[in-house]
Amino acid sequence: QVQLVESGGGLVQAGGSLRLSCAASRGTFSNYYMGWFRQAPGKEREFAAAISWSGGRTYYADSVKGRFTISRDNAKNMMYLQMNSLKPEDTAVYYCAADLNVEDLRLGRIERIRTWGQGTQVTVSS
16 A cells, blocks of 8 residues: 655745645555645645546645646656645645545545545645
């Protein structure tokens, strides 16, 4: 089973940008649909973006559409989330996730998702 480690979080001012990375090890990375979720303090974990195993299809939550871009590099076993025009409400712990069913990711079926990273904190100051 694939294992995931996120990096790239930090503190940024509103309107700024960050790029998150998710490194995968073990398993066959290209077999998995991949996604990014986030969890703000006191709130449930929510779907942000997902990408097909080939990278040819992407999915976004309405709250991030047009500002965030998800991508992957199967040769490097890496997934990325480019976040632009950040807002204070984007402040959360961001998690990468892997699953064999894109619907589990896209529909936010948290309990069904097979694999999670440990999370990386993103803080956007106003």
